[in-house]
Amino acid sequence: MNKTRRQMLGAAGVAIFSANVPSTALAQGAPLKIGMSMPQTGALGAGGQAALLALRMWVDDVNAKGGLLGRKVELIAYDDQSNGANTPGIYTKLLDVDKAELLIAPYGTNPTAPIMPLVKERGLMLMGNFSFQVNAKVQHDMWFNNAPWNDARGWSEGFLELGKMAGAKSIAIFAADAEFSQNLANGAREIVKKTGWNVVYDQNYPPNNTDFSSIIRAVRAARPEAVFVACYPNEAVAVMRSVNEIGLGSQVQIFGGGMVGLQFTPIMQSLGSLLNGVVNFNSYVPGMKFPGIDDFFKRYSVRAAAAKVDPLGYYLPPFNYATGQMIEQAVNATKSFDHKKLAEYMRKTEFQTIVGPIGFDKFGERAKPRMVQAQFRNIQDNNVDQFKNTGKQVVLWPDIDKQGDFIFPFDKARKAT
Amino acid sequence: MFSLELLFEAALFGVLLGCFYAAVSLGLSVAFGLLDVPYVAHPALLVMGSYATYLISSLGIDPLLSGLLLMPIFFLLGMGLYRFYYETFEKRGSDAGVRGLGFFFGIAFIIEVALILVFGVDQRTVRAGYIGSSLEIGDYRFPYRMLMAFAVALLLTLVLTIYFSKTFNGRAIKAVGQDESALRLMGANPVKIKQLAFGIATAVNALAGALLIIVGPVEPAMDRIYIGRTFCVVVLAGLGSMSGTLVAGLILGVVESVVLMTLGASWAPAVSFGLLLVMLGLRPQGLFGR
Numbered sequence: 001m002n003k004t005r006r007q008m009l010g011a012a013g014v015a016i017f018s019a020n021v022p023s024t025a026l027a028q029g030a031p032l033k034i035g036m037s038m039p040q041t042g043a044l045g046a047g048g049q050a051a052l053l054a055l056r057m058w059v060d061d062v063n064a065k066g067g068l069l070g071r072k073v074e075l076i077a078y079d080d081q082s083n084g085a086n087t088p089g090i091y092t093k094l095l096d097v098d099k100a101e102l103l104i105a106p107y108g109t110n111p112t113a114p115i116m117p118l119v120k121e122r123g124l125m126l127m128g129n130f131s132f133q134v135n136a137k138v139q140h141d142m143w144f145n146n147a148p149w150n151d152a153r154g155w156s157e158g159f160l161e162l163g164k165m166a167g168a169k170s171i172a173i174f175a176a177d178a179e180f181s182q183n184l185a186n187g188a189r190e191i192v193k194k195t196g197w198n199v200v201y202d203q204n205y206p207p208n209n210t211d212f213s214s215i216i217r218a219v220r221a222a223r224p225e226a227v228f229v230a231c232y233p234n235e236a237v238a239v240m241r242s243v244n245e246i247g248l249g250s251q252v253q254i255f256g257g258g259m260v261g262l263q264f265t266p267i268m269q270s271l272g273s274l275l276n277g278v279v280n281f282n283s284y285v286p287g288m289k290f291p292g293i294d295d296f297f298k299r300y301s302v303r304a305a306a307a308k309v310d311p312l313g314y315y316l317p318p319f320n321y322a323t324g325q326m327i328e329q330a331v332n333a334t335k336s337f338d339h340k341k342l343a344e345y346m347r348k349t350e351f352q353t354i355v356g357p358i359g360f361d362k363f364g365e366r367a368k369p370r371m372v373q374a375q376f377r378n379i380q381d382n383n384v385d386q387f388k389n390t391g392k393q394v395v396l397w398p399d400i401d402k403q404g405d406f407i408f409p410f411d412k413a414r415k416a417t
Numbered sequence: 418m419f420s421l422e423l424l425f426e427a428a429l430f431g432v433l434l435g436c437f438y439a440a441v442s443l444g445l446s447v448a449f450g451l452l453d454v455p456y457v458a459h460p461a462l463l464v465m466g467s468y469a470t471y472l473i474s475s476l477g478i479d480p481l482l483s484g485l486l487l488m489p490i491f492f493l494l495g496m497g498l499y500r501f502y503y504e505t506f507e508k509r510g511s512d513a514g515v516r517g518l519g520f521f522f523g524i525a526f527i528i529e530v531a532l533i534l535v536f537g538v539d540q541r542t543v544r545a546g547y548i549g550s551s552l553e554i555g556d557y558r559f560p561y562r563m564l565m566a567f568a569v570a571l572l573l574t575l576v577l578t579i580y581f582s583k584t585f586n587g588r589a590i591k592a593v594g595q596d597e598s599a600l601r602l603m604g605a606n607p608v609k610i611k612q613l614a615f616g617i618a619t620a621v622n623a624l625a626g627a628l629l630i631i632v633g634p635v636e637p638a639m640d641r642i643y644i645g646r647t648f649c650v651v652v653l654a655g656l657g658s659m660s661g662t663l664v665a666g667l668i669l670g671v672v673e674s675v676v677l678m679t680l681g682a683s684w685a686p687a688v689s690f691g692l693l694l695v696m697l698g699l700r701p702q703g704l705f706g707r
Binding site for chain 2: 013024039040043046049081174177203204205208209211213214215217218221233236237238241242244245246247264266267270274308309364381387
């Protein structure tokens with residue numbers, strides 16, 4: 001009887017001990033929560049949904065391999081509605097309620113900028129997601145952006161070099177009055193000032209402007225030889241329509257530059273032949289070769305069709321998958337989820353990803369920017385599949401990725417086949 | 418850079434833009450202006466009209482014709498919507514207006530979310546011969562899509578003005594907004610008259626929604642952009658005046674276009690809404706209000 005009592009007391013002791021040890025040993029079985037907000041509705045929603053699909057693909061892939069350090073990965077993603085006002089609350093919830101252990105930033109500058117003070121204050125690593133210069137003032141040393149650009153030079157330098165090459169000396173700039181577009185336009189303004197361009201038109205417009213006829217009229221009246229546009233997806237279609245209707249004048253050599261939206265399949269499909277001749281930034285176009293990218297797009301296209309998101313997904317999805325790859329490589333190398341250890345590893349490592357090697361500078365931006373300026377050519381109406389072919393978006397800059405020569409002036413390029 | 422010629426061109430384009438603003442505000446002018454119903458779901462129904470146009474035009478039917486075909490369906494929808502509003506809110510007491518505001522905001526959110534679920538968040542556009550090309554007169558170019566908006570706005574204003582002044586039901590709708598009890602004494606049922614008016618307001622939204630997607634791409638949350646502008650036009654016009662709505666739309670369009678050309682694009686909305694404040698300060702009943 002006494003023996004039985006001792007056995008029972010012993011068993012109870014073990015049970016109590018176990019219940020009070022939420023230690024590493026027990027936590028290893030729990031999923032690793034990676035938290036983020038993502039624009040799934042609103043102006044950035046189309047891109048955000050495609051990016052989220054790519055991250056989910058990485059989660060499935062890493063879980064199929066047994067997870068990270070033996071723990072399955074769970075992605076918690078909330079819709080921030082493309083609204084920066086929502087993101088601080090979402091990330092606070094992710095950290096304090098959902099107990100997310102790693103963080104990925106939402107797609108875009110405007111939703112990301114408001115959470116930078118939060119992650120810096122708490123000393124957390126944040127994987128950036130195609131935002132632009134959000135860390136320039138905060139200078140958080142645990143920020144790592146997956147975007148192929150660094151400072152504003154990457155956005156406008158190539159465009160302006162091509163403009164100069166075409167003999168353009170005067171420029172018109174118009175940009176949405178919002179954080180990202182203004183950063184972009186300011187970068188262009190800086191280079192333009194230094195390199196002696198004659199600025200004949202420079203205006204901002206309110207975001208979500210629905211008709212650009214008046215702006216295009218004013219641009220045409222100023223008779224610029226280059227037109228640099230920094231706009232958001234919602235405005236890109238309206239801008240291009242107005243350009244087609246009102247015209248810019250035969251003196252224009254180059255048009256485009258910083259138009260967000262011309263990378264998204266639904267918008268490219270909707271614009272069709274109106275895209276011809278435009279020179280615009282991009283992160284990836286068919287013909288750029290990296291190990292694993294073809295396999296990614298093969299699998300992505302199947303899942304995108306089922307999820308009804310961007311069927312091609314060239315702009316954001318591979319870079320989001322690459323974010324997952326970088327987390328995976330850093331965690332496996334450091335054998336840790338500790339933010340400081342991971343950040344330290346991130347800073348000194350060049351990661352091999354499906355979008356090529358990625359390394360970071362001291363501000364967590366791309367050490368070797370690899371953004372391209374590509375020209376749309378011979379685009380037809382109502383044909384999505386054409387965008388899978390090389391030669392529809394021809395990389396003009398930088399030389400490392402160059403696929404063809406720049407066709408100018410703009411009027412000629414619009415008719416070029 | 419700035420010249421009188423450019424100013425003239427801006428003013429001309431402002432007329433086209435203003436007519437478009439008037440077209441998308443006419444439905445609200447009936448529901449809010451004449452009936453005093455806080456119809457904040459108006460822009461959401463406008464966007465819904467655009468998506469319905471998108472669906473029908475994907476069958477190869479002209480977008481404007483699609484809008485016309487949708488009008489009877491939207492008429493019935495509007496009648497049903499008002500009946501529901503009346504039974505659940507208006508009938509219950511004097512605070513119906515405040516609660517009604519919540520009701521119509523709810524309707525707007527439901528429409529927005531439903532559109533996202535059905536169509537996704539991508540922009541939608543339609544194709545037609547008059548979209549993407551322009552009429553050239555000398556050095557001037559006028560987009561056909563804006564000329565279409567101009568023509569439809571004029572036609573809608575004319576039809577509604579004649580209807581409200583020359584027909585029994587039209588005059589009853591105007592009367593119900595002024596004195597419901599008097600109308601009842603004349604043997605007319607105010608609820609049915611309001612239901613009819615709401616049906617008309619929503620039917621107009623179908624056609625205006627078609628114009629919206631003709632003029633530019635639409636996405637589910639676009640109602641938020643138009644809520645300020647449409648209410649601005651209706652209030653500036655003087656509640657319930659159809660011709661006033663056209664004039665107010667024109668003023669807003671011309672001012673926006675000229676300011677954009679002269680001061681810069683960022684100033685355009687500020688100057689437009691500043692104009693509304695000045696107008697209301699000088700003439701609180703609006704331009705054509707009594």
